[in-house]
Amino acid sequence: MSRRITWEDAACPIARAADVLGEPWTLLILRNATAGTTRFEDFRAQLGIADNVLTTRLAKLVDRGLLTKLPYRDGGRTRHEYRLTQAGSDALPVLHALGAWGDTHTSSENARGPMKLVHTRCGRLTRPGAKCDNCGKPLARDDLAWRGSWLGDGEIPLADPVG
Amino acid sequence: MSRRITWEDAACPIARAADVLGEPWTLLILRNATAGTTRFEDFRAQLGIADNVLTTRLAKLVDRGLLTKLPYRDGGRTRHEYRLTQAGSDALPVLHALGAWGDTHTSSENARGPMKLVHTRCGRLTRPGAKCDNCGKPLARDDLAWRGSWLGDGEIPLADPVG
DNA sequence: GACCTGGCTTGCTCATTGCAAGCTAGCTGA
DNA sequence: TCAGCTAGCTTGCAATGAGCAAGCCAGGTC
Numbered sequence: 572m573s574r575r576i577t578w579e580d581a582a583c584p585i586a587r588a589a590d591v592l593g594e595p596w597t598l599l600i601l602r603n604a605t606a607g608t609t610r611f612e613d614f615r616a617q618l619g620i621a622d623n624v625l626t627t628r629l630a631k632l633v634d635r636g637l638l639t640k641l642p643y644r645d646g647g648r649t650r651h652e653y654r655l656t657q658a659g660s661d662a663l664p665v666l667h668a669l670g671a672w673g674d675t676h677t678s679s680e681n682a683r684g685p686m687k688l689v690h691t692r693c694g695r696l697t698r699p700g701a702k703c704d705n706c707g708k709p710l711a712r713d714d715l716a717w718r719g720s721w722l723g724d725g726e727i728p729l730a731d732p733v734g
Numbered sequence: 735m736s737r738r739i740t741w742e743d744a745a746c747p748i749a750r751a752a753d754v755l756g757e758p759w760t761l762l763i764l765r766n767a768t769a770g771t772t773r774f775e776d777f778r779a780q781l782g783i784a785d786n787v788l789t790t791r792l793a794k795l796v797d798r799g800l801l802t803k804l805p806y807r808d809g810g811r812t813r814h815e816y817r818l819t820q821a822g823s824d825a826l827p828v829l830h831a832l833g834a835w836g837d838t839h840t841s842s843e844n845a846r847g848p849m850k851l852v853h854t855r856c857g858r859l860t861r862p863g864a865k866c867d868n869c870g871k872p873l874a875r876d877d878l879a880w881r882g883s884w885l886g887d888g889e890i891p892l893a894d895p896v897g
Numbered sequence: 898g899a900c901c902t903g904g905c906t907t908g909c910t911c912a913t914t915g916c917a918a919g920c921t922a923g924c925t926g927a
Numbered sequence: 928t929c930a931g932c933t934a935g936c937t938t939g940c941a942a943t944g945a946g947c948a949a950g951c952c953a954g955g956t957c
Contacts, residue, residue: 587840
């Protein structure tokens with residue numbers, strides 16, 4: 572027997588979080604969802620993930636409540652998109668903590684400087700946290716954007732959760 | 735071919751971090767190392783991880799600089815222990831972010847309340863951050879302890895990095 | 898000398914991954 | 928009308944990875 576262990580019912584919240592977020596691909600799917608990706612095909616193309624793995628990962632994220640599957644109109648037909656829920660958008664501090672660690676303790680030839688967080692209300696860079704480093708106002712998710720690194724040179728607003 | 739993808743050289747720091755931290759078991763090994771576990775046998779017993787998987791995970795963590803392998807005296811003989819490096823201890827915000835998410839968005843019959851962070855200098859609970867919520871002093875790693883959840887009722891000081 | 902203990906390694910089996918191909922509903926184009 | 932396309936899956940196959948059990952080895956103790 573060799574079924575992979577689950578920590579879904581662990582006493583430790585870190586273990587329960589790692590049960591979803593600690594699988595290969597999941598953190599990157601969440602990263603891209605936070606940057607606004609919603610569609611199967613776009614996740615596939617952006618990540619280079621295999622279709623069947625993407626299918627199972629998206630299903631698990633929906634099952635655990637981080638994403639929700641919503642119908643949308645594409646021309647005259649109905650398709651589905653995966654949108655962040657509140658729980659999914661609440662994983663943002665995890666992504667920022669990972670990004671900070673990665674910036675400090677890893678390097679890559681392909682990296683073009685660290686990933687930056689922009690407070691669009693004042694237009695300046697800030698660290699993640701309760702308030703903007705620059706203007707001191709509370710950092711609402713709607714006023715945040717990512718810049719640099721894998722994103723190219725553009726500024727990417729953080730996706731709103733549904734609901 | 736089916737070799738698992740590596741994000742070691744990705745442009746994105748989140749991806750580079752996820753390359754190490756996003757593997758099954760790795761976050762839990764780091765959690766236990768932060769709580770003071772240093773020896774192969776203790777990791778094995780505490781986590782219930784298979785020996786060969788533990789071997790490969792520890793090796794990768796050493797290779798990526800999160801742990802270091804140090805000799806120590808056991809009776810008259812030399813053994814080895816795995817100690818957190820600075821890079822390994824800098825992953826603490828990742829663990830706290832995961833814990834916070836897990837506390838908020840997952841539940842378990844086995845959970846006995848959330849995991850808490852104690853500022854041992856003032857003896858009160860605080861949230862992770864730059865300063866203690868209670869006494870306002872800067873939160874040094876040496877003054878922090880975990881309490882509750884998977885740890886039982888005791889208070890566990892956070893392991894010091896070597897170096 | 899027999900046994901123990903910590904830290905691996907090896908061998909086996911099943912699960913998961915990567916890849917490629919196929920499938921389906923509903924569109925577009927001719 | 929009918930081939931072709933597209934998004935989103937599903938299926939099949941080969942290779943890697945996980946879980947388990949057993950074995951190995953050095954340096955102890957009994």
